[in-house]
Amino acid sequence: xxxxxxxxxxxxxxxxxxxxxxxxxxxxxxxxxxxxxxxxxxxxxxxxxxxxxxxxxx
Numbered sequence: 001x002x003x004x005x006x007x008x009x010x011x012x013x014x015x016x017x018x019x020x021x022x023x024x025x026x027x028x029x030x031x032x033x034x035x036x037x038x039x040x041x042x043x044x045x046x047x048x049x050x051x052x053x054x055x056x057x058x
Contacts, residue, residue, distance in 0.1 A: 008045040
């Protein structure tokens with residue numbers, strides 16, 4: 001699974017009928033996004049509400 005699929009900024013676009021990154025990416029970030037190099041995205045925001053709680057439990 002791609003990191004983008006787990007990000008709050010990755011939204012469904014009804015007009016384009018596809019998922020898009022909802023951020024205003026600069027040119028370098030857009031090239032990385034289009035090439036699929038999103039492993040270390042600086043804008044990643046987890047949509048897992050319990051991630052912090054699980055991290056604190058250990």
